[in-house]
Amino acid sequence: MSAADWFRTADGADxxxxxxxxxxxxxxxxxxxxxWQDALGTAATVVAVTMPGRAHRYAEPAPATIEAYxxxxxxxxxxxxxxxxxxxxxxxxxxxxxxxxxxxxxxxxLRRLVASGAAAPRxxxxxxxxxxxxxxxxxxxxxxxxxxxxxxxxxxxEELHDFLLPPVQADFRLVAGYRYRPAEPLPVPITVxxxxxxxxxxxxxxxxxxxxxxxxxxxxxxxxxxxxxxxDPEPVLAVLRGATGPAPSHAGHSDLLI
Numbered sequence: 260m261s262a263a264d265w266f267r268t269a270d271g272a273d274x275x276x277x278x279x280x281x282x283x284x285x286x287x288x289x290x291x292x293x294x295w296q297d298a299l300g301t302a303a304t305v306v307a308v309t310m311p312g313r314a315h316r317y318a319e320p321a322p323a324t325i326e327a328y329x330x331x332x333x334x335x336x337x338x339x340x341x342x343x344x345x346x347x348x349x350x351x352x353x354x355x356x357x358x359x360x361x362x363x364x365x366x367x368x369l370r371r372l373v374a375s376g377a378a379a380p381r382x383x384x385x386x387x388x389x390x391x392x393x394x395x396x397x398x399x400x401x402x403x404x405x406x407x408x409x410x411x412x413x414x415x416x417e418e419l420h421d422f423l424l425p426p427v428q429a430d431f432r433l434v435a436g437y438r439y440r441p442a443e444p445l446p447v448p449i450t451v452x453x454x455x456x457x458x459x460x461x462x463x464x465x466x467x468x469x470x471x472x473x474x475x476x477x478x479x480x481x482x483x484x485x486x487x488x489x490x491d492p493e494p495v496l497a498v499l500r501g502a503t504g505p506a507p508s509h510a511g512h513s514d515l516l517i
Contacts, residue, residue, distance in 0.1 A: 262335040267307045269296035277303040277503040278344040282352030286427030298496050303503035325437050329358035343368045345502045351434050353377030371502045372449045376485050378460050379467030381439045392435035407486045448474040454487035455480045
């Protein structure tokens with residue numbers, strides 16, 4: 260497999276001054292982020308990062324751990340990133356992006372980690388995720404639906420479950436198997452963004468992100484719950500525009516509502 264197998268960009272994306280490597284939530288498709296390309300314009304190229312075993316890579320063996328997933332993604336990004344870049348992820352994707360940032364901590368073009376909808380890594384996995392990952396069948400569907408991660412039509416039609424849910428369950432088990440390893444704080448800044456109505460990732464679970472970087476953490480709030488970015492991605496886009504613009508500031512700003 261080549262590094263290029265990890266990446267997809269939007270049709271017509273001709274390369275910007277920076278890149279945003281995007282990691283999806285559990286059961287998500289990173290290529291959904293390519294819809295953001297028009298909003299970011301030529302300032303940055305949105306790059307969807309797909310792990311083996313998902314989407315166009317369905318025939319490849321999936322990684323057994325987040326650490327293995329991050330190893331492969333970091334190697335691919337390190338070989339690809341010839342312009343300044345930002346790592347972005349939501350939920351599981353944020354945890355993966357964090358582990359990738361650790362592996363690329365010395366890369367001269369890494370500008371920022373943007374973590375959406377995720378507690379600080381040292382607090383993961385949450386007991387709720389561990390319980391959910393252990394469920395089967397209808398109980399698993401109900402538990403994932405409570406996160407807001409499944410469309411109502413999928414929840415309602417049991418015939419879809421055997422086809423659509425195995426990757427979601429596999430991703431939950433990746434998170435459930437994660438074990439945080441203490442390490443030196445990252446030399447790059449971190450922005451965390453979360454839905455103000457998210458009952459899973461609360462303010463107290465975000466605070467410990469401050470231990471993961473030598474810079475002040477910028478913490479932003481958006482209207483909505485855990486999947487706030489589905490109905491309105493503009494809060495994330497505003498953060499990414501700032502992160503990929505000329506000479507982004509490393510200054511910390513706490514509790515911004517955007």
